[in-house]
Amino acid sequence: MSQPLLDLMTRAALEAGQVILDIYNRPFDSSEKADGSPVTIADQMAEKVILAHLKETGIPVLAEESVAAGDIPVLGDRFFVVDPLDGTKEFIKRNGEFTVNIALVENGRPVLGIVTAPVLGDGYLGGPDGAFSFRIDGLTASELTPISVARHSPMQVVASRSHGHDALRELCDSFEVVNDVSVGSSLKFCLLAKGEARFYPRFTPTCEWDTAAGQAVLEAAGGTLLTLSGEALAYGKADRNFLNPFFVAADDEELGKAAAKRMHALLQT
Structure with a gap:
């Protein structure tokens, strides 16, 4: 580059x-x-x-x-x-x-x-x-x-089912997750970008500075990051104090939209 x-x-x-x-x-x-x-x-x-x-x-x-x-x-x-x-x-x-x-x-x-x-x-x-x-x-x-992302590899999630949101366990069951990988900071996005995991659901608050660089790397590697409404995560949200909505990062848009839809449904129950 x-x-x-x-x-x-x-x-x-x-x-x-x-x-x-x-x-x-x-x-x-x-x-x-x-x-x-x-x-x-x-x-x-x-x-x-x-x-x-x-x-x-x-x-x-x-x-x-x-x-x-x-x-x-x-x-x-x-x-x-x-x-x-x-x-x-x-x-x-x-x-x-x-x-x-x-x-x-x-x-x-x-x-x-x-x-x-x-x-x-x-x-x-x-x-x-x-x-x-x-x-x-x-x-x-x-x-x-x-x-680059590794689509169609074993379904690994970047999260901790034992320490995450209550809905995370059900989400992992829905997508037949075979393994969860826990890592700190924006390295989560980088694991997806280099093909070592398939998706990263986020049920807890983040700010724009927590996600921007990782999102740029992930999307350049072929992945995506979507809000639970299935839209791209936007930046410059001064009216929201730069807080992000919950989101999912994934190795492709189809998986991302499916996971976002399921996450949204789980939060309504």
């Missing part, structure tokens, strides 16, 4: 990851935001790094920690969406399953995205040229490899 904006997003994500790793490898404190979610200095410093890189484009940035501080820009039809550290709980637990996420949204849809997992050394890109995985080598993305 050679798009200048995606190259810039990659540099920003990799540098933010280095900042996060520096903090991850030493003692740190956490606190709670107004909504009760945890935050650390790593979230704040990583966002600062990313914003410094993206500023040169002049494109508005919807960034999680900035929004929490009351800094909400006028977005327009083209804007970045940033989650500098998705999976702060995983970061605090030091299990490595957290990510840096940057997406470019145009006309309500994410068209470019990067997801990096600094501890795991893995990264994922998505855009018009397709989806790719890569290895993180300091501030360089190496071993760029095309990835």
Whole structure:
């Protein structure tokens, strides 16, 4: 991939990851935001790094920690969406399953995205040229490899039937799920994008910065993300405080629509 904006997003994500790793490898404190979610200095410093890189484009940035501080820009039809550290709980637990996420949204849809997992050394890109995985080598993305969804593979779901929503067990039974794969943060979307699972149902709240980059990667790999009404997930929902409705991510539209319809029905019972 050679798009200048995606190259810039990659540099920003990799540098933010280095900042996060520096903090991850030493003692740190956490606190709670107004909504009760945890935050650390790593979230704040990583966002600062990313914003410094993206500023040169002049494109508005919807960034999680900035929004929490009351800094909400006028977005327009083209804007970045940033989650500098998705999976702060995983970061605090030091299990490595957290990510840096940057997406470019145009006309309500994410068209470019990067997801990096600094501890795991893995990264994922998505855009018009397709989806790719890569290895993180300091501030360089190496071993760029095309990835795609694996339709018609065994029915694996990205979720935990033992810790999820009550309707999740019934949904898994409806689709004859053979295995559930549990992983933190936006890595859920990346598992689908590289063909290691079939769908990811979400029965609990998320915000736009939780999904934008992962959605861009998944859709570039041939997958889809739909609300329970079967529509594409839209971005720039300032009137909803940037909250997403429940959704399903899947390896193809047919499975996504079927799962969305079943999820909607289960929530009505």
